[in-house]
Amino acid sequence: MIPSSPPAGASSPPNDRPSPDTAVYAYTITRWSPPDPAAPVRVVTHRDIAMLVADVDPAEFTEPAMIGLVRRHHTVVREAFEHGTVLPLRFATMFADDDAVRRLLRECHDEVVATLAAIAGHREWGVRIPRPQTAPAAGISGTDYLALRRRERDGDQLHRRLARHTSRSTVRQPGPGFRLDAVYLVPDQDEDEFLAEVDSIGGEVETTGPWPPYSFSELRTAAR
């Protein structure tokens, strides 16, 4: 006679309840040299590169949890960045299993190594320069108007000044509120000069950083 139900505490979960769907969430690619990350983050390696991942239940990606999930993503990337060069992945990138992660690392290996080498020793900085409050068109003198227009145009010039100290940069289409809205990839040894240049602009300048190189992380071989 076969027992109708397994004894409590039997090895695997009983019968017909499906195991919860899990996925392998990928945070960032890095060199294979990270110290053991804090659980639940773990490392999947292929040759000399690695992916920081965690097992997740996709069902947890709900609206109320969103900010916490974004926060977790950024925290993992930032901590990895403290130990070495990182290539962060877009939020909510998931794989079926570790084999799929390794397959990606294998297919992109050469470009990953080259990109990691190119951005090693850099940090990302954001610079925004708000547009001065525009005076009402009526009652503004011709001279003032020309000065206003000149200040609005000089975003390009300010960008060129800053970009001299950087390896790469991206200028966003300035919105209505900004003369300059740009992101810079700054070599460590040029950071002091870059920040001094930012300070020399004077006036109101919003500087954020240092960031992991989020804005400069691309892999062509992963995008096709």
Next chain:
Amino acid sequence: MTDELATRSGASLADVLERVLDKGIVIVGDISVNVVDVELLTLRVRLFVASAQTAQEMGMDWWTDDPFFSPGRRELAPERPPQP
């Protein structure tokens, strides 16, 4: 210099979200799995942020005291080795 770096952390929630949601490596193809409708998810985040920005304008910038939202506070390599 380290002190100065530590003060350059005026990052807003929008700065963090812009990077985490809009930047970074995109994996295309069948290697990654679309178990989550990411586009819908990020749309919802953006809606949340829009309301959060409104909240900030109203003086309810509740996240500014959160050390998480100060990326510059990170003490990375405070003493950079001298360049050879």
